[in-house]
Amino acid sequence: MGVERTLPNRKENKALHPSPEETNSISKPRKCRRRHRKMSPVQKLYETCKVVFSLCGAGVVPSSEDIQKLCSVLDAMRPVNVGLTPEMPYFRLTTARRSPPITYLHLFECDKFSMGIFCLPPSGVIPLHNHPGMTVFSKLLFGTMHIKSYDWVDAPEKTSTIENQQPATENPIPSEVNAVLPPATRLAKVKVDADYTAPCNTSILYPTDGGNLHCFTALTACAVLDVLGPPYSDPDGRHCQYYLDFPFSQFTVDGVSIPEEEKEGYAWLQEIEKPDELAVVGELYRGPKIQEK
Template structure:
């Protein structure tokens, strides 16, 4: 058997190479561990509370614009509010077009046709609510006493039919059936999101309106001041009567000489099938410590 002699210098060089390789491997593992730790820390530190900049700006402006019962925002303030609302998107209040509710063939929508609502914010001077209407759902004719209301259709297609009370002078020109009030048609057409914000005032702009969902819809309402039964701002519902059903004359909803269409309104109790369901608001929250 032959034994080869080992060169001590060569052995030292080999040991150094192995040592260097080990050091390189250790450094790579150490860097990898650091990168993993950074990723975990970012995920842990994600903010739990979401704040929508657009929604926050809307709330801040509402606090400036709405002065309480008996007041109406100035034309310039109305323009400022409409400007923000016109550019609002579903994501600003935590909604997505991909939600099952807004799918045309959604089983959930077909099974439940009740209108639901979520309150985003409410105070003495104003409130923000989102209304969810399944396809074919209706919010019947109702009024907004002493209120200015901004309605922004966020998703879907909706038919809006709105009226204002006719002037006293107009009412005197017609025989008013008992307990009925004369109203003049303001709007009767379909709106499809995205579209401009509609505004109604205490005595004009279509203060009495009806919503009919053509497709599943979400509409954001800003009401100033909000409904309050204690303050005399309770919601009243109406049934529209055709003149022809009350006498032998032709239907009263025909176009009159002044170019407007009219109808007789009768106060009714809220239809049982139209009762709404309140649900929690789960979208971006309001941070009252921030002001934009």
């Protein structure tokens, strides 16, 4: 089959019949052989995301197997894996602002997914916002954080009929109960309303479930590693939209009723412009580098 079994003389075929000394030399591994470097946790996260989100897009959720695979990688992540400690300047209160600035460390982004870290000093707040058509994985690396999240309820969308309705303000809740429902307001169900302290499992939200709209409040200095698939994209219609929440009992809407004992589990969410007090500052990520392939 293309390999000759007989050759003119044995001298010319010495290489086919090496001496015992040569055999021993060949069989022993060379000490100078380069060892494979162990993949860093952040590189492993990048490689896993490439596989998990390769066939996904807006509104397309990864398979349960891929979700578990990515969660396993994120659950194992620690602050040291991304070069963070609570003593770094990102986590200090340096101003008298009611809502202190939040630092964002960009790790990676493509049209399939993005990876980044939010660094919140004590009392830092990421206001209530949505993730249209996105699956989001959030890993609290350190600290204690309060998370409140909602999912939309399929209920009739009602808007106010009052002319010249004033735009939403910082504290727009009317004084009287059962007031007219503000414009651009929809019913939502509370999914999560609890404190989380690291180390804890990765939280996941889906395009229409799991708390797609959420708010983060840092009770201590916190770092949150976020993976979004796909990322926000204004050209593709995936805008980050902000909301105010009102107690369900604040308004009465025809055709929408909730048993009295369940009302605390629902709220009205009003779409608003980006809050003026929100300040997110981008800083260079200085942790272990990601080798893009």
